[in-house]
Amino acid sequence: MKSIIVERFGDTEVMKLEEVQDPRAGKGQIRVAIKAAGVNYADIMQRMGTYPEGPQPPYPAGFEYAGEIDQIGEGVEGWRVGDRVMGLCKMGGYSEYTVVPASQALRIPEHLGFNEAAAIPCQYFTAYHVLITLGQLQSGQTVLIQAAAGGLGTILVQIAHHLGARVIGTASTDEKCDLIRGLGCDHPINYKEKKFRDEVEKITEGKGCELIVETVGGRVFDLSLRCLRPLGRLIVVGVASNDPRPVYGSYLLPHNLTVSGFHLNGYLGNAQAMKDAIQCLDVWLEKGALKFLVNHTFPLEEAAEAHRQISDRKTSGKVVLTVGE
Ligand SMILES: NC(=O)c1ccc[n+]([C@@H]2O[C@H](COP(=O)([O-])OP(=O)(O)OC[C@H]3O[C@@H](n4cnc5c(N)ncnc54)[C@H](OP(=O)(O)O)[C@@H]3O)[C@@H](O)[C@H]2O)c1
Incomplete structure (x- = not known):
């Protein structure tokens, strides 16, 4: 072969x-x-x-x-x-x-x-477990999704929108921003034209986000951390820039912030969570809520x-x- x-x-x-x-x-x-x-x-x-x-x-x-x-x-x-x-x-x-x-x-x-x-096998299950199993995203919360127009990002946007969250997504071009807007992203940000941290500040009126899905690393990670509101959670799902950054406990502590890592392999053995993910997939496909x-x-x-x-x-x-x- x-x-x-x-x-x-x-x-x-x-x-x-x-x-x-x-x-x-x-x-x-x-x-x-x-x-x-x-x-x-x-x-x-x-x-x-x-x-x-x-x-x-x-x-x-x-x-x-x-x-x-x-x-x-x-x-x-x-x-x-x-x-x-x-x-x-x-x-x-x-x-x-x-x-x-x-x-x-x-x-x-x-x-x-x-x-x-x-x-489905990698990107859908990752998106589901990041937002729901680990992220516990609730209706009315604000989530920031980095690389929102990518393979993983486009699924994250749709699930977050379907859960009733306010969705902020970043992408490198206006075309990509139009694409994610069509999938339910309330606030697409072209990060080449605007500083995403300033935009998040404006959109959330200085409050920040409850959840951030971070896949880029480097300076994007550092700035993302500063987009969290007190008690907020940032999940590291990838490091596309190949520039992983350190996290300082002294910054997390006063704001009660959480930074977690996510890797799909660690969730594949969780039979109940996988069953839930498959059930949701069937329902969302049936309803036309996920493409x-x-x-x-x-x-x-x-x-x-x-x-x-x-x-x-x-x-x-x-x-x-x-x-x-
Ligand atoms: N932990 C896990 O289990 C897991 C599972 C699936 C995916 N991931 C991670 O999730 C991320 C997205 O994966 P994907 O397969 O869906 O890829 P993808 O998002 O379809 O492609 C990567 C996108 O990332 C953005 N990007 C930002 N910085 C980049 C850089 N330095 N080089 C290239 N692209 C960059 C680009 O979007 P813009 O043009 O908008 O910048 C690009 O289109 C990756 O970091 C991947 O490793 C992790």
């Missing part, structure tokens, strides 16, 4: 399309013929060698897939060849096939295509171009590699 292999840490030239052996479904496993591979910012950090505890090269890139079961291993019940599934795999999502434990695959909701489904914006698709062999476009901030919504077309 064809697979994108990261030969060593580095720029996009280290990604090579290679012919590798087809995997086979072992005991308790299914083999999935991948139709759409999710491209995530974490893939870029892994490739560059900046992802904490990321894979060591050479490794097959990608960890998010949507496709059809084409082989079933011994002892697997409840799945049939041809079932449409989505999920996370450790590595090798940018490939024609992946083999995963049958218990970890999720059925693709009816009426969703493979490309849209590829936005997965797949604004950029690339064939598998153009995975490097997909990485370049995300790094250059040219994308919005979900980026997907289409496989086997």
